[in-house]
Amino acid sequence: MSVVAALAYALLGGGALLALVRVARGPSLLDRVVATDTLLVVIACGLAVYAALERDPTLVPVLVVVSLLAFVGSVSIARYVGGMLLRSEGDGPAA
Amino acid sequence: MTDLDSAADVVAAVCLLLGALLCLTAGLGLVRFPDVLSRMHAGTKPQVLGVLLVMLGAAIRLHGWSASWMLLLVAAFQLVTAPVSAHMVSRIAHRRRHVRRDLLLVDELGGEPAELGGDEPADAH
Amino acid sequence: MSRGRLATRLRHQLPLLAWLVLVWILLWGTWSWANLISGLTVALAVTALLPLPPVTGGARLRPLPLVRFVGHFLADLVVSSAQVAWETVRPDRNRRGAIVAVQLRTDSDLLLTVISETLTLVPGSLVIELDREQQTIALHLLSVRDRADVDRQKAAVLAIEDRVVRAFGSAADVAALDRQPDQPERTSS
Numbered sequence: 104m105s106v107v108a109a110l111a112y113a114l115l116g117g118g119a120l121l122a123l124v125r126v127a128r129g130p131s132l133l134d135r136v137v138a139t140d141t142l143l144v145v146i147a148c149g150l151a152v153y154a155a156l157e158r159d160p161t162l163v164p165v166l167v168v169v170s171l172l173a174f175v176g177s178v179s180i181a182r183y184v185g186g187m188l189l190r191s192e193g194d195g196p197a198a
Numbered sequence: 199m200t201d202l203d204s205a206a207d208v209v210a211a212v213c214l215l216l217g218a219l220l221c222l223t224a225g226l227g228l229v230r231f232p233d234v235l236s237r238m239h240a241g242t243k244p245q246v247l248g249v250l251l252v253m254l255g256a257a258i259r260l261h262g263w264s265a266s267w268m269l270l271l272v273a274a275f276q277l278v279t280a281p282v283s284a285h286m287v288s289r290i291a292h293r294r295r296h297v298r299r300d301l302l303l304v305d306e307l308g309g310e311p312a313e314l315g316g317d318e319p320a321d322a323h
Numbered sequence: 324m325s326r327g328r329l330a331t332r333l334r335h336q337l338p339l340l341a342w343l344v345l346v347w348i349l350l351w352g353t354w355s356w357a358n359l360i361s362g363l364t365v366a367l368a369v370t371a372l373l374p375l376p377p378v379t380g381g382a383r384l385r386p387l388p389l390v391r392f393v394g395h396f397l398a399d400l401v402v403s404s405a406q407v408a409w410e411t412v413r414p415d416r417n418r419r420g421a422i423v424a425v426q427l428r429t430d431s432d433l434l435l436t437v438i439s440e441t442l443t444l445v446p447g448s449l450v451i452e453l454d455r456e457q458q459t460i461a462l463h464l465l466s467v468r469d470r471a472d473v474d475r476q477k478a479a480v481l482a483i484e485d486r487v488v489r490a491f492g493s494a495a496d497v498a499a500l501d502r503q504p505d506q507p508e509r510t511s512s
Binding site: 219220223226227230231233235236238239240242243244246247248263264265266267268270271277278280281282284285288289292 | 346349350351352353400401403404407408410411412420422439440441443444447449450451452461463465
Binding site: 137178 | 219221
């Protein structure tokens with residue numbers, strides 16, 4: 104099981120690092136939103152892998168909160184950017 | 199009994215590893231793909247399947263605890279919510295002209311997202 | 324009259340209530356009468372305080388097409404995840420994306436929601452815009468080889484619509500599938 108643990112943590116850590124690279128480099132706000140979303144989901148996966156390997160369900164409620172926060176966060180940023188768009192260009196959905 | 203347990207553990211380990219691998223490819227796609235819309239693809243498909251597999255593996259390992267139901271609930275939430283946030287972000291990206299048009303083979307919206315379709319069915323050319 | 328309206332409203336809210344109670348019980352993780360009753364209370368409070376427009380009108384479940392849809396969905400999810408994963412590691416960058424518009428034949432809020440969620444998850448597509456009045460959906464395709472490939476992926480979109488409608492749609496929705504797709508009915512509604 105320790106081999107599985109090392110391998111799974113390495114894969115997840117690689118994914119999280121790459122997502123962080125995109126958060127740092129991402130030319131636009133939306134790139135960063137996508138990358139943050141992915142990063143949070145990778146963190147949730149990491150918590151689940153820990154809970155599975157240790158057979159320790161203490162962290163599972165945290166995992167639920169993290170995965171829902173990823174959704175709420177990206178939707179609220181998308182709505183915020185969309186609101187700026189409507190005001191700046193003046194072409195609402197009725198146009 | 200121990201045979202059954204070890205078999206379930208092997209299945210769970212395979213699920214966890216495959217899920218982690220898919221999370222890695224999601225990160226890789228985020229870095230390598232050229233524009234926002236392609237990156238959304240990387241952020242939705244492999245990632246959703248990855249979360250499903252990891253949660254399934256964890257639910258197998260935590261079999262018997264009440265927490266395993268919570269893990270399956272997380273997986274179901276991910277299935278429902280990931281397309282919604284992906285759609286919202288990609289719609290904003292398209293409206294704000296964040297699309298690299300030189301990378302498109304076909305663009306049937308023609309850069310006028312407000313007048314989608316028009317009078318005739320939009321796939322008549 | 325108001326009693327009849329209340330009855331229809333309750334019928335429309337019932338699936339939502341059941342779903343909320345189920346989520347509540349799953350969150351607690353154990354089944355007990357106390358969980359059921361408290362979940363019912365919370366679900367009633369949520370639906371009374373934050374009312375949603377009814378979307379489930381006229382939907383029904385057909386078991387056999389539902390199994391077919393779920394089976395296709397899971398298989399496609401695995402295939403498309405593998406495809407996108409392969410796209411991320413393949414060395415050559417010759418493939419290009421495409422934005423296409425597809426004329427759907429369905430006219431139901433719930434069905435369009437299910438279709439677009441499925442489309443985002445399943446093939447190489449991502450929903451960008453959904454024109455509710457024209458029933459037109461705009462998709463971004465991750466990688467296409469040529470025009471024939473675009474047409475093939477559009478046909479896959481229509482096949483998914485077909486499976487979703489046959490699994491969840493009412494009889495009128497299924498009948499709408501068989502009309503000519505290039506002559507949408509303008510006079511109705």
